[in-house]
Amino acid sequence: MPSTPGHPALAPFGTTIFTTMSALALEHHAVNLGQGFPDSDGPQEVLDAAVEAIRSGRNQYPPGAGLPELRRAVAEHQDRFYGLRLDPAAEVLVTVGATEAIFLAMTALVRPGEEVVTFEPYYDSYAATVALAGGVRRTSVLRFPDFAVDEASLRAAFSDRTRVVLLNTPHNPTGKVFTRAELELIAELAVEYDAWVVTDEVYEHLTFDGAEHIPMATLPGMRERTLTISSGGKTFAATGWKVGWVSGPAVAIRALEAVKQFTTFGASGPFQPAVAVGLGLPDRVFSDLARTYATARDRLVAGLLEAGLEVAPSRGTYFVVADVASLGATDARQFCLDLPARAGVAGVPVSAFHDDEDAARTLVRFAFCKRLEVIDEGCRRLRALRDG
Numbered sequence: 184m185p186s187t188p189g190h191p192a193l194a195p196f197g198t199t200i201f202t203t204m205s206a207l208a209l210e211h212h213a214v215n216l217g218q219g220f221p222d223s224d225g226p227q228e229v230l231d232a233a234v235e236a237i238r239s240g241r242n243q244y245p246p247g248a249g250l251p252e253l254r255r256a257v258a259e260h261q262d263r264f265y266g267l268r269l270d271p272a273a274e275v276l277v278t279v280g281a282t283e284a285i286f287l288a289m290t291a292l293v294r295p296g297e298e299v300v301t302f303e304p305y306y307d308s309y310a311a312t313v314a315l316a317g318g319v320r321r322t323s324v325l326r327f328p329d330f331a332v333d334e335a336s337l338r339a340a341f342s343d344r345t346r347v348v349l350l351n352t353p354h355n356p357t358g359k360v361f362t363r364a365e366l367e368l369i370a371e372l373a374v375e376y377d378a379w380v381v382t383d384e385v386y387e388h389l390t391f392d393g394a395e396h397i398p399m400a401t402l403p404g405m406r407e408r409t410l411t412i413s414s415g416g417k418t419f420a421a422t423g424w425k426v427g428w429v430s431g432p433a434v435a436i437r438a439l440e441a442v443k444q445f446t447t448f449g450a451s452g453p454f455q456p457a458v459a460v461g462l463g464l465p466d467r468v469f470s471d472l473a474r475t476y477a478t479a480r481d482r483l484v485a486g487l488l489e490a491g492l493e494v495a496p497s498r499g500t501y502f503v504v505a506d507v508a509s510l511g512a513t514d515a516r517q518f519c520l521d522l523p524a525r526a527g528v529a530g531v532p533v534s535a536f537h538d539d540e541d542a543a544r545t546l547v548r549f550a551f552c553k554r555l556e557v558i559d560e561g562c563r564r565l566r567a568l569r570d571g
Contacts, residue, residue, distance in 0.1 A: 192314040195314075196307075196310065196314075200535040201217070201218045201531070204218065204523075204531055205218050205529070207523040208529035211523035213522075213528055213529045214560050216528060216549040216551075216557075221420040221501075222552070222554055224421070225418075225420035228461070229464075232459075233453055241456060243452060245277075245451075245455055247440065248275075249276060249277020249278075250277070250456060250459070253455045254271040254275040254276075254277060254428075255459075256462040256463055257269070257271065257277075257428050258275055258430070260463075261411075265400075267400055267401060267406070270433065274430055274431060274433050275430045276428060276440055278429060279425045279426075279427065279447045279450045280425040280426065282427070283443070284439075285308060285383060286312045286315070286446075287446075288410055289316040290316050292346060292347050292379050292435070292438070293318040293347055294317065294318075296319065297319070297346035299318045299346065299347045300321050300337075300348045301348070302324070302351070303539065304356050304543060305322070305349075305536050305537075306356075306383070307535060307536060309351075320538070322538055323337040323340045324336060324539055324542050327543070330354070330359040331365075337368065337372065341376050346378060347378055348372070348373050348380045349383070350380060350399060351382070351384075352366075352383075352384065353394075353499025355386070355502060356502050356504060356533055358502050358503055359499070360498045366399055366402060369399070370404070373405070374408075378408070379408055379435070380409045381412065382409060383412050384398060384412060385412065386500040386501070388472060389417070389500055389501065391476070392498055396499070399411070407432055409431055410435055411430050413428060414426065414427040415461060415462070418469070419461045425450065425451050426451045426454050478555075479551040480497055480551045482551070482558050483561075484503055490566045491510070491569050492507060493508075501551060502548050503548070504546050504547070505547055505549060506545050506546055508545040510568060513544070515534055515543065516534050518545075518547070519531060519532045525568060526565060528564050531548045532548075533546035533547065533548055549561075
């Protein structure tokens with residue numbers, strides 16, 4: 184009998200919380216405010232471009248690095264919005280969503296025993312990909328309700344073994360948008376310890392209340408040590424297409440491409456030209472999308488407050504974080520596991536994104552990338568739970 188299969192680095196992680204909660208939502212016909220996928224489609228121009236690509240026969244393997252038109256569109260987007268000049272042939276790599284880009288970066292940059300500094304709560308794939316690369320995770324905690332960077336804690340996370348800083352802004356799950364001062368501190372430490380910075384910026388166009396998304400690569404001296412990741416799925420409400428990209432110095436992009444050629448090679452053929460069309464749409468399309476999500480954010484926050492919850496400010500992403508202690512919860516994980524059956528609502532415990540679970544003992548992430556009537560119904564059910 185062969186030994187039990189499975190990578191030992193993944194043993195601590197088990198099944199992702201998203202799989203668990205979505206299954207419970209389906210089982211109990213719950214309003215799914217847990218997993219961050221929109222329940223309506225994005226711009227019609229992008230959808231039409233995908234249909235046209237399929238009908239015109241663009242259904243085979245794309246080049247491993249991505250279709251040239253998408254790589255050009257990414258480069259033009261970075262110049263248009265941030266003034267970052269890229270060589271699309273050498274400094275842009277198309278990936279199977281941002282998740283693959285993060286995996287490629289960790290695999291290409293991190294050697295066994297080297298350290299990766301990140302903030303917790305963190306998107307759950309971060310910990311798993313660092314572990315698969317043989318890296319050691321070092322974290323600094325962002326604490327409810329403002330999730331501000333603790334400078335002393337962050338400095339303590341760095342050492343002479345630091346290889347990569349893995350940053351997510353706008354930040355999932357908190358809805359935080361890192362400030363310029365916070366980014367400058369991270370940049371200072373990355374330079375001091377000669378570390379790469381990998382930035383997950385998939386929510387770059389989904390910021391609210393005047394919050395400014397500042398790419399790390401735009402800070403002085405950071406372009407040559409930063410890999411920037413983004414995704415068409417989040418911006419254009421097409422998460423199932425799995426079209427992401429990473430841009431940065433050519434030497435690093437070549438290292439990531441060397442890994443990619445032996446994993447997915449290429450994917451999402453007809454969706455790549457569609458995302459290229461999306462990236463070239465007028466500015467108003469991007470601002471309209473942000474306004475739509477801001478309206479949904481406001482509706483969810485109002486409903487959660489009416490249900491008696493304390494809610495942290497959300498200035499970006501699809502998410503808000505609320506403290507459910509007022510509903511009698513002492514353990515957010517168990518609360519969320521019970522919630523679909525008790526109230527017909529699904530959320531995600533923020534503790535699933537933490538090493539230090541005590542930092543988020545009663546915190547739950549709710550998604551507002553839903554139709555307003557869905558949000559309203561979810562909040563009505565939470566109020567009913569409160570009223571008992």
